[in-house]
C-alpha cells in the first residue's frame with residue numbers, strides 16, 4: 231500500500247465508524263451503479279454529519295442525490311423537526327435510491343425530488359440554512375447563484391469537488407467543460423464579497439461558504 235493510502239486507512243480507523251446501513255449502501259452503490267466514486271463515502275459522510283450538527287440547520291438543500299449516501303449522513307445529523315430536500319436530475323437513479331432513503335431510519339427527515347434542481351428549487355418557498363452543492367460541475371456558477379438566493383443570511387453552502395482532482399491548476403482542454411466550470415466557480419468565489427469562503431483540501435476539495 232502507498233503511504234497516502236495507509237494514512238487514509240489510519241484516518242478511517244480513528245474516526246467514527248459508518249453504521250451498517252451506510253456500509254451496505256456503499257457496497258450496493260459499488261455493485262450496481264455506474265461511477266460509484268461519486269458517492270461521498272466514510273470520511274466525507276462523517277464530516278457532513280458533523281457540519282450539520284455544528285450548524286444546526288432546520289432546512290437543508292442537496293443538489294445531486296446520486297445513491298443517497300451524503301443525504302443519509304446529513305439527515306443523521308439533523309435535529310428534531312429538521313428537513314433535508316435532496317434533488318436528483320437522473321430519473322434512472324430513482325429505483326435504486328428511493329428505497330434506500332425510504333427504508334432508512336431517517337426517512338421522515340428526507341424529501342427526495344427527481345428533476346432538475348435549477349428549475350425545481352426556485353419554485354419551493356423555502357429559505358435554506360445549509361446547502362450541499364454536488365451536481366453538474368459545468369454549471370456550478372449558475373447553481374451557486376440560484377442557491378445563494380434561496381439561502382438565509384448567515385447560512386452555509388458546502389460545494390464538493392472544488393479541486394477536481396488537481397485539474398484546477400492545469401490549463402483545461404477546450405472541451406473539458408467540467409474543469410472549466412469548477413475553475414470559473416472558484417474564481418468567482420475568490421472575489422465574491424457577498425460571502426466568506428474557505429477551501430478544505432479534503433478528498434476532491436470542499437469549499438465552505440457563509441452568506442454574509
Ligand SMILES: C[S@@+](CC[C@H](N)C(=O)[O-])C[C@H]1O[C@@H](n2cnc3c(N)ncnc32)[C@H](O)[C@@H]1O
Nearest residue numbers: 268269270294296299300317318319347365366
Ligand atoms: C457526485 S453525484 C452526487 C453524490 C452524492 N451527493 C454523495 O455525495 O453521495 C452528482 C449527482 O448530481 C446529479 N445532478 C447533476 N445536475 C443536477 C441538477 N441540475 N439537479 C439535480 N441533480 C443533478 C447527477 O445526476 C449525479 O447523480
